[in-house]
Amino acid sequence: MPFDTTIAALKSEYGDRCATSDAVRDHHANGEAYHAPVRPDAVLFPGSTEEVAQIMRICAAGNCPIVPYGTGTSLEGHVVPLRGGVSLDMSRMDAILAVHPEDLDAVVQPGVTRRRLNEDLRDTGLFFPVDPGADASMGGMAATRASGTNAVRYGTMRENVLAVEAVMADGQIIRAGTRARKSSAGYDLTKLLVGSEGTLGIITELTLRLYGQPEAVASGVCTFDSVKGAVDAVILTIQSGLPVARIEFLDELQIRAVNNYSKLSLAEKPTLFLEFHGTDASVAEQSERFGEIAAEFGGGAFDWATKAEDRNRLWRARHDAYYAVKALRPGSHGYVTDACVPISRLAEAILETKKDIAESGMLAPVVGHVGDGNFHLAILIDPQDRDELKAAEALAHRIAERALEMGGTVTGEHGVGMGKMKYMAAEHGHGYEIMRQIKRTLDPQNLLNPGKIVDLN
Amino acid sequence: MPFDTTIAALKSEYGDRCATSDAVRDHHANGEAYHAPVRPDAVLFPGSTEEVAQIMRICAAGNCPIVPYGTGTSLEGHVVPLRGGVSLDMSRMDAILAVHPEDLDAVVQPGVTRRRLNEDLRDTGLFFPVDPGADASMGGMAATRASGTNAVRYGTMRENVLAVEAVMADGQIIRAGTRARKSSAGYDLTKLLVGSEGTLGIITELTLRLYGQPEAVASGVCTFDSVKGAVDAVILTIQSGLPVARIEFLDELQIRAVNNYSKLSLAEKPTLFLEFHGTDASVAEQSERFGEIAAEFGGGAFDWATKAEDRNRLWRARHDAYYAVKALRPGSHGYVTDACVPISRLAEAILETKKDIAESGMLAPVVGHVGDGNFHLAILIDPQDRDELKAAEALAHRIAERALEMGGTVTGEHGVGMGKMKYMAAEHGHGYEIMRQIKRTLDPQNLLNPGKIVDLN
Numbered sequence: 001m002p003f004d005t006t007i008a009a010l011k012s013e014y015g016d017r018c019a020t021s022d023a024v025r026d027h028h029a030n031g032e033a034y035h036a037p038v039r040p041d042a043v044l045f046p047g048s049t050e051e052v053a054q055i056m057r058i059c060a061a062g063n064c065p066i067v068p069y070g071t072g073t074s075l076e077g078h079v080v081p082l083r084g085g086v087s088l089d090m091s092r093m094d095a096i097l098a099v100h101p102e103d104l105d106a107v108v109q110p111g112v113t114r115r116r117l118n119e120d121l122r123d124t125g126l127f128f129p130v131d132p133g134a135d136a137s138m139g140g141m142a143a144t145r146a147s148g149t150n151a152v153r154y155g156t157m158r159e160n161v162l163a164v165e166a167v168m169a170d171g172q173i174i175r176a177g178t179r180a181r182k183s184s185a186g187y188d189l190t191k192l193l194v195g196s197e198g199t200l201g202i203i204t205e206l207t208l209r210l211y212g213q214p215e216a217v218a219s220g221v222c223t224f225d226s227v228k229g230a231v232d233a234v235i236l237t238i239q240s241g242l243p244v245a246r247i248e249f250l251d252e253l254q255i256r257a258v259n260n261y262s263k264l265s266l267a268e269k270p271t272l273f274l275e276f277h278g279t280d281a282s283v284a285e286q287s288e289r290f291g292e293i294a295a296e297f298g299g300g301a302f303d304w305a306t307k308a309e310d311r312n313r314l315w316r317a318r319h320d321a322y323y324a325v326k327a328l329r330p331g332s333h334g335y336v337t338d339a340c341v342p343i344s345r346l347a348e349a350i351l352e353t354k355k356d357i358a359e360s361g362m363l364a365p366v367v368g369h370v371g372d373g374n375f376h377l378a379i380l381i382d383p384q385d386r387d388e389l390k391a392a393e394a395l396a397h398r399i400a401e402r403a404l405e406m407g408g409t410v411t412g413e414h415g416v417g418m419g420k421m422k423y424m425a426a427e428h429g430h431g432y433e434i435m436r437q438i439k440r441t442l443d444p445q446n447l448l449n450p451g452k453i454v455d456l457n
Numbered sequence: 458m459p460f461d462t463t464i465a466a467l468k469s470e471y472g473d474r475c476a477t478s479d480a481v482r483d484h485h486a487n488g489e490a491y492h493a494p495v496r497p498d499a500v501l502f503p504g505s506t507e508e509v510a511q512i513m514r515i516c517a518a519g520n521c522p523i524v525p526y527g528t529g530t531s532l533e534g535h536v537v538p539l540r541g542g543v544s545l546d547m548s549r550m551d552a553i554l555a556v557h558p559e560d561l562d563a564v565v566q567p568g569v570t571r572r573r574l575n576e577d578l579r580d581t582g583l584f585f586p587v588d589p590g591a592d593a594s595m596g597g598m599a600a601t602r603a604s605g606t607n608a609v610r611y612g613t614m615r616e617n618v619l620a621v622e623a624v625m626a627d628g629q630i631i632r633a634g635t636r637a638r639k640s641s642a643g644y645d646l647t648k649l650l651v652g653s654e655g656t657l658g659i660i661t662e663l664t665l666r667l668y669g670q671p672e673a674v675a676s677g678v679c680t681f682d683s684v685k686g687a688v689d690a691v692i693l694t695i696q697s698g699l700p701v702a703r704i705e706f707l708d709e710l711q712i713r714a715v716n717n718y719s720k721l722s723l724a725e726k727p728t729l730f731l732e733f734h735g736t737d738a739s740v741a742e743q744s745e746r747f748g749e750i751a752a753e754f755g756g757g758a759f760d761w762a763t764k765a766e767d768r769n770r771l772w773r774a775r776h777d778a779y780y781a782v783k784a785l786r787p788g789s790h791g792y793v794t795d796a797c798v799p800i801s802r803l804a805e806a807i808l809e810t811k812k813d814i815a816e817s818g819m820l821a822p823v824v825g826h827v828g829d830g831n832f833h834l835a836i837l838i839d840p841q842d843r844d845e846l847k848a849a850e851a852l853a854h855r856i857a858e859r860a861l862e863m864g865g866t867v868t869g870e871h872g873v874g875m876g877k878m879k880y881m882a883a884e885h886g887h888g889y890e891i892m893r894q895i896k897r898t899l900d901p902q903n904l905l906n907p908g909k910i911v912d913l914n
Contacts, residue, residue, distance in 0.1 A: 102696060102801035145641040156639050158648075159616060174888040180797040181829045182613050183866035184602040184652055185884055186873055186910050187892045191615075191648035195641055212698035239559060241669035282739045340637040344559035372638045409640035416643055427642055431631040434899065435644045441898040442891065453643050 003085055006062030007042045010055065010086070017045040017092075028069055028079065028087035032134070032322075034335045034383070034392075035077030035418050040067065040087035047092050049165060049173055049204040056202065057171035059086055059447055067449045068198040070140025071113060073132075075336045076417025078144060078197050082451040088202065090139050096120055097205070104210045105162060105179055110139020110203050117208075126210040129154035132413070133319045139203045144415035145195030149318060152238070152371030153245040153277065154211060156413065161194050165205035169443040179207055192438075197415055198449040200442050214245070214277035218287050219311040220304045222294050223269040227251060227354060227366075229297040230270040231347040234370045236293050238343050242286055246275035247371040248318055251354070254325065254365035261324030262317035272299075272370075273318055275311075321367050325378040329363060334378040335392035337419070339403035340412025343373045349406060350375055353399055360395050362388070374412035416453045424453070460542055463519030464499045467512065467543070474502040474549075485526055485536070485544035489591070489779075491792045491840070491849075492534030492875050497524065497544035504549055506622060506630060506661040513659065514628035516543055516904055524906045525655040527597025528570060530589075532793045533874025535601060535654050539908040545659065547596050553577055554662070561667045562619060562636055567596020567660050574665075583667040586611035589870070590776045596660045601872035602652030606775060609695070609828030610702040610734065611668060613870065618651050622662035626900040636664055649895075654872055655906040657899050671702070671734035675744050676768040677761045679751050680726040684708060684811060684823075686754040687727040688804040691827045693750050695800050699743055703732035704828040705775055708811070711782065711822035718781030719774035729756075729827075730775055732768075778824050782835040786820060791835040792849035794876070796860035797869025800830045806863060807832055810856055817852050819845070831869035873910045881910070 010018045019025070020042045029037030041064075046052045059066045065085030072079055081087050094111035101124050108117065115135045117128050130141060131148035140146070142164065147156035154160065163177030176189035193201055224230035234247055250258065252268045259266055272294075276286040291302050305311045317324070326334050341349045350366060353375070357364045368375030379395055381388040400410040400423050410423040424432050436454045439446075446456045467475045476482070477499045486494035498521075503509045516523045522542030529536055538544050551568035558581050565574060572592045574585050587598060588605035597603070599621065604613035611617065620634030633646035650658055681687035691704055707715065709725045716723055729751075733743040748759050762768045774781070783791050798806045807823060810832070814821045825832030836852055838845040857867040857880050867880040881889050893911045896903075903913045 100799070100801065102692075103799040104696065105799070145639075145645075147639055151639060155616075158639070158645065159612075168887070168891065172887045172890075174891055175886060176888050178864055178866045178884070179799040180831075180860075180865040180869065181800070182602075182604055182608065182615070182797055182831065182869050184868045184870050184872040185866045185877065186652070186881055186889070187657075187895060188602075188615065188645075188648045188652055189885075189888050189891060191645045195643070195645055200644075212696075235559075239561065239669075278739075279742060281742055282735075285736060285738055340639055342557070342560040342562075342636040343638070344557065374637075374639065403637075407635055408637040409635045409642045411641045412637065412639050413641050415641040420642065424643055427635070428646075429632060430625070430629045431633050431646050432643070433629075434625065434631055434646060437898050438644060438895060441894050 003041045003062060003064040006059060006064040009058050010042060010044060014044060019043045028089065030077065031072045031074040031079045033075045033077045033417065033419065034333045035080055038080050038082055038084065040081040041084050043087045043089050045089050045092050049167065052167045052202055052204050053171050053173055055086065055088065056167050056169065060169065060171060060445060063445060063447070065447050065450050068139065068143065068202050070110065070137035071134065073134030073136050074140065074144060074417060075414045076419035078415055078417040078452060080418060090137065093204065099124060101126060103179060105207055106210055107205065107207050108138050109205060110137060112138050114141065121210065125213050127213050128208055128210055130157055130160055131319065133322050138206050138208065142194050142203055142206055143197050147369065147413040149246045149248055149315070149369060151369055152247055153243060157194055158191065160209045161190060161206055162209055163207035164190055164193050164203050166193055166201035166203050168201045169445065169448055177207065197417065197452050199439060199453050200448060216280045216283040217275060217277055217311065218283045218304065219275045219314055220302050221266060222272045222274065222302045223267045223300045225269065225298045227270045227350060228347050229299065230272055231350055231370060233294050233297040233299055234272065235343055235346060237290060238371055242289055244274060244286065244290065244371060245277040246273065248273040249368045249370040249375065251366040254321060254367045257324040257328045257365055258317050258321060261327050262320060264317055273314060322378055325365050325380065329380045332380040333383045335381050335396065336376065336378050336414065337396040337399055338374060338376040338412050338414045339399050339408060339410060340372060340374040341403050341406045341408030345406040346370060346373050349402060352402060353377065356395055356398050360391050362391055362395060364395065372412060373408065418452065421453065421455065460498045460519060460521040463516060463521040466515050467499060467501060471501060476500045485546065487534065488529045488531040488536045490532045490534045490874065490876065491790045492537055495537050495539055495541065497538040498541050500544045500546050502546050502549050506624065509624045509659055509661050510628050510630055512543065512545065513624050513626065517626065517628060517902060520902060520904070522904050522907050525596065525600065525659050527567065527594030528591065530591030530593050531597065531601060531874060532871045533876035535872060535874040535909060537875060547594065550661065556581060558583060560636060562664055563667055564662065564664050565595050566662060567594060569595050571598065578667065582670050584670050585665055585667055587614055587617055588776065590779050595663050595665065599651050599660055599663055600654050604826065604870040606703045606705055606826060608826060609704055610700060614651055615648065617666045618647060618663055619666055620664035621647055621650050621660050623650055623658035623660050625658045626902065626905055634664065654874065654909050656896060656910050657905060673737045673740040674732060674734055674768065675740045675761065676732045676771055677759050678723060678771070679729045679731065679759045680724045680757045682726065682755045684727045684807060685804055686756065687729055688807055688827060690751050690754040690756055691729065692800055692803060694747060695828055699746055701731060701743065701747065701828060702734040703730065705730040706825045706827040706832065708823040711778060711824045714781040714785045714822055715774050715778060718784050719777055721774055730771060779835055782822050782837065786837045789837040790840045792838050792853065793833065793835045793871065794853040794856055795831060795833040795869050795871045796856050796865060796867060797829060797831040798860050798863045798865030802863040803827060803830050806859060809859060810834065813852055813855050817848050819848055819852060821852065829869060830865065875909065878910065878912065
C-alpha cells in the first residue's frame with residue numbers, strides 16, 4: 001500500500017478517529033452518484049481546524065491524497081477518492097459557532113446540515129435559504145456551489161457564503177472574507193473556494209448569510225396541459241420581475257413518482273410548485289399576478305397549501321424527488337444530470353430533452369429549479385446493464401451539449417466531480433487552462449481531491 | 458527610456474491610437490485620488506479584444522507594464538502606472554453589444570459608462586443598478602468591484618457581472634461564466650477577475666444582470682437630531698428585512714456641501730436619503746414601515762420626492778457628493794477613504810469616526826451606503842501642506858484599523874489600489890500570500906497593473 005506510512009502516522013495520532021475498517025471505507029467510497037466507488041485507505045474524523053491542518057501536513061509529507069467528505073450526498077462523484085488516500089469526514093465538526101441576528105449571519109462548522117441549521121434558527125425568526133434536495137452539510141454545499149428551490153429569490157451558496165476559513169494544501173489556515181456585507185479588498189478567495197469541490201482547500205468554517213423568516217408565506221401547486229405551457233409561464237413570471245420565492249417544475253412522470261413516494265394525490269400533469277414570501281398584502285398581490293400569468297398559458301386553478309403542515313409536506317416531497325424517482329423502478333440507480341440555460345431558452349431546452357428521453361426509451365423524469373433556467377434528469381438504469389448505462393450517458397451528453405449551444409452551463413448546481421470533467425474544456429476554453437494553473441499553484445502536489453474539476457496528471 | 462522599443466512597436470501598429478503627447482500622458486497619470494501621479498510612457502486606445510490581446514503580447518515581449526484605464530474616476534490610485542509603460546484606455550471599446558430583455562441581461566464592452574447604459578436601456582423597461590458616484594465605465598466598475606446606492610437591494614458588481622471576457626497576461630482570451638443564472642462548473646473565474654483591479658487580466662467584455670424598472674418608486678429624505686438616531690434607524694430597517702432599494706446617510710456637513718453644490722435646501726442635520734421600489738401597494742407599505750422605524754429614533758417627517766424630476770435631482774446630488782465636498786474648500790484635494798463593517802457595529806463605527814474627525818480638526822464629511830454597513834470620508838486637505846496630508850493619513854488609518862477590529866473590511870467599494878495595500882496582510886493573513894501566489898502564476902512577468910493589490914517585487 002503506497003500510503004501505509006502516512007496512515008500509520010495518522011492512526012497513531014488519531015486512534016479511533018482514523019478508521020480503516022472495510023465498512024467505514026466502503027461508506028466513503030462514493031456519494032449518491034452513479035460512479036464506480038473507490039475505497040479510501042482511511043477515513044479521518046477531525047474535530048477542529050487545527051486537526052485538519054495537521055492531517056493535511058501529515059498527508060503532504062507522505063504525498064497522500066485527501067478528499068473532504070460531508071454527508072456523501074453529492075451527485076457527480078465528488079467524494080470518490082480516485083487515488084485512494086484519506087477521506088476526511090467532516091461530520092464531527094458540526095457546531096453552530098455563532099448566530100448574529102443583528103447582522104443576519106451565522107458562523108458554522110462545515111458538518112452542520114441544512115436542516116439542523118434551520119431547526120436551530122427557528123426561534124430567532126431567521127432562516128438559511130439554500131436547500132439542495134438532500135440534507136447536505138454546509139461544507140459540502142459550499143464546496144459544490146449548491147443551490148436548490150429558493151435560489152431564484154435568495155441566490156445560491158455563491159451569494160450566501162460571506163466568508164470561509166480553510167486549510168490550504170500547504171497546511172496553512174486562511175480566513176477569506178469578513179462579516180461585512182461587501183468588500184473590495186483584493187481577490188475574492190471566498191468565491192474561489194466556493195465551488196472548488198475540495199480541490200483548492202478544505203473548508204473548516206463558514207459565515208453564512210441569513211434572512212428574516214417571511215411574515216407571510218403562500219405555497220401552491222398549478223398544473224398545466226403541456227410542458228411548454230408550464231415553462232412559458234415560468235419564463236414570463238421571471239421576465240416580469242415577480243419576486244417569486246420558489247418556482248419548481250415537475251413533469252408528469254415526476255408527479256407520478258412523487259405521488260407514490262410522498263403519498264400525495266396530484267394530477268399527473270406538468271406541474272409547478274410555487275411559493276411566495278412577503279407581507280400578507282404582497283403575497284396576495286404576487287399570487288394574483290402569477291394566477292393571471294398561469295391562465296395565459298393554460299394553467300389550471302392554483303391549489304393553495306395554506307397550512308404550514310401542508311406546505312412542509314409539499315416541499316418535503318419536492319426535496320425527496322430523487323428518492324421518489326428511484327422508487328419508480330426498485331433496484332435501479334439514478335443516473336443524474338443537470339444543466340442550466342438562459343431563461344429564454346428553457347422551454348426549448350426542456351422540450352428537446354423530453355424528445356430525447358422519448359427516443360431513448362429510458363425512464364427519466366424531468367424536474368427543475370426552472371426560475372433559474374436549471375433542470376435535472378434522473379435516468380433510471382439497471383446498474384448491471386451496460387447498454388442502459390451507455391444510453392443514459394448518451395442522453396446526458398446531449399443535454400450537456402445543448403446547454404452549451406444555448407449559451408448555458410453543463411451544470412447549474414450539481415458540480416463537476418468526475419461526471420462533468422469532460423465538458424470543462426468546451427465550456428471554459430482557455431479559462432480551463434487558467435483553472436489548471438490555479439490548481440497547480442495552490443496544490444502543487446495535487447493532493448486535494450485529485451482528479452476532480454482539473455486533472456494535473 | 459526602458460520601454461522605447463515596445464512603444465515604437467505599438468506606435469507603428471496603432472499610429473494615432475498610441476498617444477505619447479504630454480497632455481494625454483498627464484491625463485492618464487492618476488484618477489481622482491490623492492496619490493502622486495506617474496505618467497505612462499504611452500496611452501493606447503484599443504478598438505477590439507483582438508487588439509488588446511495583441512497589445513498585451515507586444516508589451517509582454519518588451520517586459521512593459523500595462524494598466525487598464527476606464528474613466529479615471531477611481532479613488533485609490535488604481536490607474537496610476539507606477540512603473541510607467543502603457544496606460545490602456547478602454548474608452549473606445551464602448552459598444553452595447555446585445556441587450557436580452559427576455560433574459561434580463563446585457564453584453565457590453567468595458568468602455569460603456571453606467572449612465573449611457575441606463576439611457577440606452579430606458580425604453581426596454583430595464584435598468585442596471587450598480588451606481589458609484591462617478592459616471593464610471595463598466596470595465597472599471599467590474600475591476601474595482603464597485604457598488605453604490607442600490608447595492609443594499611440589488612448587490613454590487615460581484616453579484617451583477619454574470620460573465621466576462623478577458624485578455625490574460627499570456628495574451629490569450631478567456632470567457633469566464635455564461636449567460637445562465639448560475640453554474641457549478643468549476644472555479645469562479647468571473648468572480649476572481651471582478652475586483653482584481655486589472656492585475657490578473659484585462660476585461661474586454663461583460664455580461665451584466667439587468668432588472669425590470671420598478672412599477673412604483675418612492676424617494677424621500679428624513680432628517681434626524683443625532684447621527685446615532687439616523688444610523689440606528691438604518692440598522693433596524695435592515696434587521697427587519699425591509700427591502701429598501703436605497704438608504705444613504707449624509708452627515709450635517711455633507712448636507713451643507715450638497716445644499717451649496719446642488720442647490721438644495723435641506724436642513725443641515727444628519728439625514729437619510731431613501732428609495733423604495735415595488736408595486737404601488739408594496740411601496741406604500743414599505744414607506745409606512747420605515748416611517749414607524751424612523752419615528753422611534755427621532756426621525757422627522759419623511760419628505761417625499763414624488764416627481765421623477767425631484768427624485769433625479771436628489772440622487773444626482775447624492776452622486777455628486779464628492780464634488781460637493783471638494784467645493785466646500787476651493788483648491789483643496791479630497792483624501793477619500795471608505796470602510797465597511799457588520800451592520801450591528803455601524804453606529805459605533807460612525808460615531809467613533811466623527812469623534813476622530815473632531816479631534817483631528819479636519820473638514821471631513823461622512824456619507825455612506827449605510828444599508829451595507831459601508832461609509833466614506835472625504836478629508837479636505839491642501840495638497841501642498843504636508844501636515845494636513847499626515848493628519849488625513851492618520852485619520853484614514855484609524856478608520857481602517859477600527860473596521861478590522863469590528864470584523865469588517867478596509868474597503869467596502871473603493872478598492873485597494875495603492876491606498877489600501879498596507880492593510881492587506883492585516884485583513885487577509887495567510888490569504889494574502891495565496892493572492893500573491895495567484896498573481897505570480899497568472900502574471901509571472903508582473904506586467905498587469907504592477908504594484909497594486911499585491912506587490913511581487
